[in-house]
Amino acid sequence: MAIDRLAARAQLETRLGTDRDDLDLLDRFDRYGEDLFVALEAVYDPSIITRLLDIMASAHTARDAALHQRDRDRVLAPDWFQRPSTIGYVCYTDQFAKNLKGVAKRIPYLESLGVTYLHLMPILQPRPGANDGGYAVADYRNLREDLGTMSDLRATAERLHESGISLTLDLVLNHVALEHEWAVKARAGDPAYRDYFYVFDDREKPDQFEQSLPEVFPDFAPGNFTWNDDLRGWVWTTFNDYQWDVNWSNPAVFCEYADIIANLANHGVDCLRLDAIAFIWKRLGTTSQNEPEVHDITQALRTFARILCPSLIFKAEAIVGPAQVGAYLGEGEHAGKVSDLAYHNSLMVQIWSMIASGDARLFERALSRFGALPTTTGWGVYLRCHDDIGWAIDDGDAAAVGLNGHLHRMFLADYFTGVFPGSDARGVDFQIDPASGERRTSGSAASLAGIERALASKKAPAIDLAVARYLCAYSMVFGFGGIPLLYMGDEIGMLNDESYLADPAKADDNRWIHRPSMKWPAAERARDTPAPNASAATVVQHRIRAGIDGLVAARRSLEALHASVSTRVRATGIPGVVVFDRQHPAGHLVQVYNVTDSPKWIDTRDLGGLDGDVVDHITGHRFDIGAGMPLGPFEVRWLTRA
Ligand code: GLC
Numbered sequence: 001m002a003i004d005r006l007a008a009r010a011q012l013e014t015r016l017g018t019d020r021d022d023l024d025l026l027d028r029f030d031r032y033g034e035d036l037f038v039a040l041e042a043v044y045d046p047s048i049i050t051r052l053l054d055i056m057a058s059a060h061t062a063r064d065a066a067l068h069q070r071d072r073d074r075v076l077a078p079d080w081f082q083r084p085s086t087i088g089y090v091c092y093t094d095q096f097a098k099n100l101k102g103v104a105k106r107i108p109y110l111e112s113l114g115v116t117y118l119h120l121m122p123i124l125q126p127r128p129g130a131n132d133g134g135y136a137v138a139d140y141r142n143l144r145e146d147l148g149t150m151s152d153l154r155a156t157a158e159r160l161h162e163s164g165i166s167l168t169l170d171l172v173l174n175h176v177a178l179e180h181e182w183a184v185k186a187r188a189g190d191p192a193y194r195d196y197f198y199v200f201d202d203r204e205k206p207d208q209f210e211q212s213l214p215e216v217f218p219d220f221a222p223g224n225f226t227w228n229d230d231l232r233g234w235v236w237t238t239f240n241d242y243q244w245d246v247n248w249s250n251p252a253v254f255c256e257y258a259d260i261i262a263n264l265a266n267h268g269v270d271c272l273r274l275d276a277i278a279f280i281w282k283r284l285g286t287t288s289q290n291e292p293e294v295h296d297i298t299q300a301l302r303t304f305a306r307i308l309c310p311s312l313i314f315k316a317e318a319i320v321g322p323a324q325v326g327a328y329l330g331e332g333e334h335a336g337k338v339s340d341l342a343y344h345n346s347l348m349v350q351i352w353s354m355i356a357s358g359d360a361r362l363f364e365r366a367l368s369r370f371g372a373l374p375t376t377t378g379w380g381v382y383l384r385c386h387d388d389i390g391w392a393i394d395d396g397d398a399a400a401v402g403l404n405g406h407l408h409r410m411f412l413a414d415y416f417t418g419v420f421p422g423s424d425a426r427g428v429d430f431q432i433d434p435a436s437g438e439r440r441t442s443g444s445a446a447s448l449a450g451i452e453r454a455l456a457s458k459k460a461p462a463i464d465l466a467v468a469r470y471l472c473a474y475s476m477v478f479g480f481g482g483i484p485l486l487y488m489g490d491e492i493g494m495l496n497d498e499s500y501l502a503d504p505a506k507a508d509d510n511r512w513i514h515r516p517s518m519k520w521p522a523a524e525r526a527r528d529t530p531a532p533n534a535s536a537a538t539v540v541q542h543r544i545r546a547g548i549d550g551l552v553a554a555r556r557s558l559e560a561l562h563a564s565v566s567t568r569v570r571a572t573g574i575p576g577v578v579v580f581d582r583q584h585p586a587g588h589l590v591q592v593y594n595v596t597d598s599p600k601w602i603d604t605r606d607l608g609g610l611d612g613d614v615v616d617h618i619t620g621h622r623f624d625i626g627a628g629m630p631l632g633p634f635e636v637r638w639l640t641r642a
Pocket of ligand 1: 132133135136172239275276317386387
């Protein structure tokens with residue numbers, strides 16, 4: 001059965017007046033409605049549309065004038081997040097500035113870094129006690145009390161907007177906390193709410209599903225189902241036992257989230273990070289990730305938002321393989337109609353892998369798997385985030401360059417925990433797979449890059465090398481194209497922090513080792529030239545901050561970093577040198593990276609046609625490239641024709 005288009009339009013029209021905002025909404029409905037209908041019809045009964053349009057009309061009426069204007073502005077400038085001037089910053093509100101009012105006070109600091117895109121990690125009301133860093137939401141309509149109120153959220157968004165900074169929040173939509181109202185009602189025996197979750201009376205179905213389901217937290221949350229006495233059943237819990245997966249095949253669930261999205265948008269949120277989006281559709285006999293319905297549902301939600309609040313965009317957190325991730329930015333019928341941004345997990349993993357091995361061939365091979373993106377989308381590019389790193393090296397890619405995938409993953413886990421001979425890294429093992437022995441890794445970017453150990457050694461050459469390694473890796477984040485996401489504290493190279501061990505709600509999850517509080521005195525000092533008697537740590541912080549500032553400035557000056565065009569990656573004749581080639585309408589940009597600790601030479605033939613007089617946008621130097629150029633350890637060049 002199909003949705004009755006004319007009836008739907010008539011329903012919306014009767015709820016609207018004739019002022020400018022109303023006519024705009026109707027105009028967008030006429031323009032994008034079909035994308036909504038088609039996506040809804042792929043998953044739900046047509047009757048869903050009535051409730052959804054009700055939600056849309058109410059939220060539209062509640063939307064304030066400033067946000068209606070923001071919608072108009074962004075309809076005219078839909079590439080606002082793709083521009084080279086977009087610089088992202090990601091932090092926990094409490095660790096960064098205590099609360100939302102504190103964030104507003106720190107805007108000058110963000111401005112000094114050139115930040116235009118701020119992601120505040122989970123701030124909605126979580127469950128008490130252990131809550132997976134806020135990813136176990138108990139109430140989507142209130143904030144964590146110590147962070148502020150919903151009106152503080154609106155006020156903070158306004159302050160950020162005045163400073164040219166957009167606001168991203170998490171939308172955790174695969175699961176809720178078992179304390180969430182829906183789960184409470186389900187536990188009390190309300191059948192309508194029991195249907196909001198996947199609940200099984202006995203182990204028959206769960207056992208069948210388990211055959212093909214991977215485990216996310218095998219150490220502290222083994223299995224994908226949890227027995228609940230109140231439900232007298234097994235409830236689906238992909239992550240921790242207190243995070244209940246919601247049932248997206250239920251249209252009531254879809255409408256709940258549409259309403260939550262509308263409410264967050266009406267508080268000034270510009271981008272929603274769709275947490276664990278790959279998991280929202282379950283299918284027996286599969287891993288229950290990346291199922292086609294995920295993309296239909298995302299298209300329906302995205303189009304709902306595009307009509308209601310076009311200044312809002314979506315960012316997919318889909319930590320999936322190269323073959324699957326493209327679909328989150330839209331492939332085929334979904335192209336440009338799902339998320340606007342997606343995390344480039346493979347790039348992150350491959351940067352660390354390349355740095356560890358000093359060889360670009362696997363990097364080139366893995367990155368060659370990524371086709372061009374829809375031109376209206378972009379990658380979220382990052383070196384570190386609040387999560388562990390899963391060493392997602394594809395066996396086929398490894399084999400193609402003469403490596404064994406399993407052994408390379410083991411090497412990376414060894415290298416980044418400092419076990420491998422010669423490694424300066426100081427990560428820690430996270431979630432060990434008993435069958436294969438493979439482990440994921442926690443640790444701050446600086447500690448993984450060897451800065452912590454180098455500082456402890458007090459040896460200047462080791463410190464120099466670690467800082468160069470760190471900045472080389474971050475240069476790739478700023479140079480790849482897409483939004484560079486600076487993880488809080490990385491602008492000064494903050495190190496691992498073990499203070500989480502004192503908090504029982506955190507102690508068993510070592511991802512907290514890289515989620516420390518901001519070291520404000522150090523961050524504030526880092527912009528100034530250190531005094532002659534300054535400590536080595538202070539000097540390092542200053543050098544990193546200066547390096548990041550340089551990357552921000554170079555990036556902003558290069559139109560060729562606009563995200564609408566993809567980067568091509570090439571290994572060169574020398575294994576330790578990699579080239580990022582951006583054949584861009586705004587000009588040809590060639591980036592060269594020496595990913596090793598020894599000097600190298602790059603031949604002009606490896607520069608994709610760049611020759612003669614060139615400018616290096618990192619140093620500002622202009623020179624004739626001749627037959628090629630030398631590169632110091634971890635040296636980076638961003639070159640265009642002069
Ligand atoms: C995402 C978050 C992670 C969390 C998980 C479950 O992957 O980044 O921190 O544990 O989702 O919500």
